[in-house]
Amino acid sequence: xxxxxxxxxxxxxxxxxxxxxxxxxxxxxxxxxxxxxxxxxxxxxxxxxxxxxxxxxxxxxxxxxxxxxxxxxxxxxxxxxxxxxxxxxxxxxxxxxxxxxxxxxxxxxxxxxxxxxxxxxxxxxxxxxxxxxxxxxxxxxxxxxxxxxxxxxxxxxxxxxxxxxxxxxxxxxxxxxxxxxxxxxxxxxxxxxxxxxxxxxxxxxxxxxxxxxxxxxxxxxxxxxxxxxxxxxxxxxxxxxxxxxxxxxxxxxxxxxxxxxxxxxxxxxxxxxxxxxxxxxxxxxxxxxxxxxxxxxxxxxxxxxxxxxxxxxxxxxxxxxxxxxxxxxxxxxxxxxxxxxxxxxxxxxxxxxxxxxxxxxxxxxxxxxxxxxxxxxxxxxxxxxxxxxxxxxx
Numbered sequence: 245x246x247x248x249x250x251x252x253x254x255x256x257x258x259x260x261x262x263x264x265x266x267x268x269x270x271x272x273x274x275x276x277x278x279x280x281x282x283x284x285x286x287x288x289x290x291x292x293x294x295x296x297x298x299x300x301x302x303x304x305x306x307x308x309x310x311x312x313x314x315x316x317x318x319x320x321x322x323x324x325x326x327x328x329x330x331x332x333x334x335x336x337x338x339x340x341x342x343x344x345x346x347x348x349x350x351x352x353x354x355x356x357x358x359x360x361x362x363x364x365x366x367x368x369x370x371x372x373x374x375x376x377x378x379x380x381x382x383x384x385x386x387x388x389x390x391x392x393x394x395x396x397x398x399x400x401x402x403x404x405x406x407x408x409x410x411x412x413x414x415x416x417x418x419x420x421x422x423x424x425x426x427x428x429x430x431x432x433x434x435x436x437x438x439x440x441x442x443x444x445x446x447x448x449x450x451x452x453x454x455x456x457x458x459x460x461x462x463x464x465x466x467x468x469x470x471x472x473x474x475x476x477x478x479x480x481x482x483x484x485x486x487x488x489x490x491x492x493x494x495x496x497x498x499x500x501x502x503x504x505x506x507x508x509x510x511x512x513x514x515x516x517x518x519x520x521x522x523x524x525x526x527x528x529x530x531x532x533x534x535x536x537x538x539x540x541x542x543x544x545x546x547x548x549x550x551x552x553x554x555x556x557x558x559x560x561x562x563x564x565x566x567x568x569x570x571x572x573x574x575x576x577x578x579x580x581x582x583x584x585x586x587x588x589x590x591x592x593x594x595x596x597x598x599x600x601x602x603x604x605x606x607x608x609x610x611x612x613x614x615x616x617x618x619x620x621x622x623x624x625x626x627x628x629x630x631x632x633x634x635x636x637x638x
Contacts, residue, residue: 281364282385282386283321283367283383283384283385283386284317284364284365284366284367284370284383285362285363285364285365286313286314286316286317286320286362286363286365287362288360288361288362289309289312289313289316289360289361289362289363290359290360290361291305291306291308291309291357291358291359291360291361292305292356292357292358293305293308293356293357294355294356294357295355295356295357296355297354297355298352298353298354298355298356298357301352301355301356301357302352302357304357305357305358305359305361306345306347306361307335307338309345309359309361309363310338310339310342310345310361310363311333311335311338313361313363313365314333314338314341314342314363314365317363317365317370318330318331318370318373318374319422320386320422320423321370321374321381321382321383321423322374322379322380322381323380323381323382323524323525323528323529323532324521324524324525324528325525326379326380326381329377329379330377330379331373331374331376331377333373340369341365341366341369341370341373342363342364342365342366343364343365343366344364345361345362345363345364346361346362346363346364347359347360347361347362348360348361348362367383371383380532381532382423382528382531382532382565383565384423384531384562384563384565385562385563386422386423386424386425387423387424387425387462387527387563388424388425388426388427388459388460388461388462389424389425389426389427389456389461389462389463389464389465389487389523389527390427390428390429390455390456390459390461390463390464390465391414391426391427391428391464391465391467392429392439392444392452392455392464392465392466392467393408393410393411393413393414393428393467393469394410394441394444394445394466394467394468394469395408395409395410395411395468395469395470395471396468396469396470396471397470397471397472401441401445402441403440403441403444404431404435404436404441405441409508409509409512410467410469410512411428411431412509412512413509413512413513413515413516414426414428414467414516415428415430415431416513417513417516417517417520420520420524422524423527423528423531424523424524424527424528426465426520426523427459427461429455429459434458435455435458438451438454438455438458439451439452439454439455444466445466445468447466447486447488448488449488449489452464452466452488452489453489453556462559462563463487463489463490463601464487464488464489465485465486465487465523466485466486466487466488467483467484467485467519468483468484468485468486469481469482469483469512469515470482470483470484471508474501474502478501478502479501479502479506479508479511480499480500480501480502481499481500481501481511481512481515482497482498482499483496483497483498483499483500483515483519484496484497484498485498485519485522485523489601490598490599490600490601490636491598491601491636491637492595492598492599492603492636493526493530493598493599496519496522496523496526498515498518498519498522500514500515500518530565530596530599531563531565532565539568539585539586539587540585540586540587540588540589540590541583541584541585541586541628542583542584542586542590542593542628542629542630542631543573543581543582543583543584543628543629543630543631544581544582544583544584544604544630544631544632544633545579545580545581545608545630545631545632545633546579546580546581546582546632546633546634547578547579547634548576548577548578548579548580550577550578551575551577554575554580557580557602557633560597560600560601560602561582561584561600561602563600564586564593564596564597564599564600565596566586566587566588566592566593566596567584567585567586567593567596568585568586568587569584569585570582570583570584570585571583581630583628590604597633597636598636601635601636602633602634602635602636603633603634603635603636603637604631604632604633605631605632605633605634606631606632607629607630607631608630608631608632
């Protein structure tokens with residue numbers, strides 16, 4: 245009887261784990277809606293308005309928050325090259341684009357109103373605004389990436405070691421408010437235990453993924469800066485940035501030369517600003533939708549090392565710009581099948597998956613021949629092609 249009870253509890257625990265992994269994406273509409281909710285939400289708009297009365301101050305503050313949030317949203321969705329063409333929306337028309345607002349940290353006196361406002365926008369209306377202006381945009385949730393700064397000088401490689409002016413320059417950079425946030429690690433004891441210089445230089449996916457998780461980031465860039473002497477003894481900084489978790493993305497290669505009597509710290513700060521700008525441009529290139537074709541569907545089947553791995557895969561699928569909807573068809577702790585709908589051709593889907601560390605394999609005709617677990621419920625005969633999904637090769 246005791247063994248039976250234990251078996252039931254284990255079975256229930258496994259069933260609940262599967263349900264928890266499946267719940268956020270039970271329906272295609274549900275996942276698409278969740279992604280749009282976050283992509284078209286602007287949080288933490290601070291307002292501080294003084295007027296003749298608290299009521300008037302509150303009304304003015306909320307109108308101001310709505311206008312500010314719309315400007316921030318449009319600037320976040322549009323790549324840097326398109327921001328100069330963003331449409332100007334009249335104050336009276338702003339409410340047309342708003343779904344609802346949420347107010348926090350509200351304080352008021354007889355004439356003053358202070359609050360932090362979150363504004364949620366109507367995706368279809370905002371998309372229409374940008375489409376009418378013929379502006380390309382990336383309608384995906386904001387993303388944080390961790391930058392691991394390695395400095396090569398005089399034959400040595402520095403990361404956590406002090407002094408590392410390259411890491412200091414990244415830590416002193418003011419974070420932006422765009423779609424891509426670049427964060428620098430603190431270099432504390434936790435970081436030292438999570439990732440070594442050798443592991444970062446080798447592009448160790450597991451260790452880089454672990455330190456990215458520590459900061460709540462979607463992934464990690466490894467930014468290697470090589471300091472050398474150039475012509476006429478000017479300092480030169482060669483920068484190479486890679487994303488080991490997405491090996492299909494080519495490394496970003498940049499070069500910065502010292503100007504006149506510019507100090508090393510000034511060169512580092514300028515190189516950080518230039519690298520961040522280039523990373524943002526590259527990020528947008530990978531997230532802009534280039535669809536316009538017929539919507540297509542496919543079933544992706546992937547072997548899993550556990551449900552925790554599916555959580556990471558699900559997050560990455562949600563960041564692929566060309567995927568419009570996804571719906572789980574079958575899931576166990578050892579494999580998952582998810583139906584995706586996307587806009588474009590298979591090459592664009594494969595490229596989008598590759599940018600997020602996933603590789604699109606051959607069409608599945610025999611589950612046993614492709615190392616899927618025994619009993620995998622591969623959805624053959626459904627009328628949709630079924631292809632294997634794996635982590636991208638190194």
